[in-house]
Amino acid sequence: MYENTEVNGHRYNKETDTVEITTRNGQTIFAKKVIYSAGYEGTDIKKEKTVSFVSTYTVTTNQIADLSTWYKRTLIWETARPYLYLRTTDDNRIIIGGLDDHTNYPEDRDSKLMHKKNKLIQELKHMFPAIHAEPEFFSAAFYGGTVDGIPIIGKYDAFPNSYFLYAFRDNGTVYSQLLAKLIVQEITEGYCEEVSLYLEDRPQLDQKNVH
Numbered sequence: 683m684y685e686n687t688e689v690n691g692h693r694y695n696k697e698t699d700t701v702e703i704t705t706r707n708g709q710t711i712f713a714k715k716v717i718y719s720a721g722y723e724g725t726d727i728k729k730e731k732t733v734s735f736v737s738t739y740t741v742t743t744n745q746i747a748d749l750s751t752w753y754k755r756t757l758i759w760e761t762a763r764p765y766l767y768l769r770t771t772d773d774n775r776i777i778i779g780g781l782d783d784h785t786n787y788p789e790d791r792d793s794k795l796m797h798k799k800n801k802l803i804q805e806l807k808h809m810f811p812a813i814h815a816e817p818e819f820f821s822a823a824f825y826g827g828t829v830d831g832i833p834i835i836g837k838y839d840a841f842p843n844s845y846f847l848y849a850f851r852d853n854g855t856v857y858s859q860l861l862a863k864l865i866v867q868e869i870t871e872g873y874c875e876e877v878s879l880y881l882e883d884r885p886q887l888d889q890k891n892v893h
């Protein structure tokens with residue numbers, strides 16, 4: 683285990699059939715197999731043309747004394763586009779997020795934060811007029827997804843003995859755990875049938891097949 687260690691290079695050694703991973707603090711790690719599970723940064727290591735990014739925004743409010751007008755404090759997720767999602771926290775705050783924007787430039791994304799914050803609070807007041815909420819924390823972030831909405835296990839000729847886990851989108855926390863299991867099974871047992879469902883060259887990811 684090499685915790686808190688940033689990977690900054692890779693080289694396939696044909697003679698030993700291993701991958702040499704270099705780190706920012708000057709170490710070299712020799713591996714039979716490599717799984718790149720670097721989140722969005724994985725696309726900096728290996729660009730994947732079927733992954734794209736938008737910008738998304740969230741606000742967390744002050745602690746609300748009375749949330750009784752919110753039925754069972756149910757999680758709300760709109761199917762509208764642009765969408766909103768809302769939930770309460772254990773310490774009685776409200777998190778409201780969404781209003782995604784198509785930009786994928788950090789400066790453009792961040793310049794819209796104040797406007798999006800005000801808009802999110804406005805939407806909250808519209809949905810819950812009896813709740814008096816003020817924004818206490820707010821943030822902007824990139825949000826990535828694949829063309830067909832399904833995560834990708836990337837196996838590329840340019841990266842022998844390596845897997846790329848692109849577990850993005852709305853169920854990314856679930857996708858990442860599921861696909862990690864499949865990759866481990868393929869490595870340790872030599873075969874995993876389900877891996878083929880997620881490969882980067884599946885027909886569903888072909889832009890020509892996306893309507």
Ligand SMILES: Cc1cc2nc3c(=O)[nH]c(=O)nc-3n(C[C@H](O)[C@H](O)[C@H](O)COP(=O)(O)OP(=O)(O)OC[C@H]3O[C@@H](n4cnc5c(N)ncnc54)[C@H](O)[C@@H]3O)c2cc1C
Pocket residue numbers: 687688689690719720721722723724738823824825826847848849850851852853854855856858
């Ligand atoms: C605003 C937002 C809201 C979301 N909401 C939901 C949701 O409601 N439900 C849901 O299921 N998913 C949600 N997701 C998606 C989910 O967070 C991701 O899909 C999931 O975290 C992906 O897991 P991962 O382990 O593949 O990557 P990550 O969780 O991104 O972990 C990657 C790790 O790799 C590290 N890393 C990167 N580069 C290097 C390097 N060179 N060397 C070493 N380490 C490196 C990073 O520091 C990071 O710790 C949301 C994402 C965003 C941005």
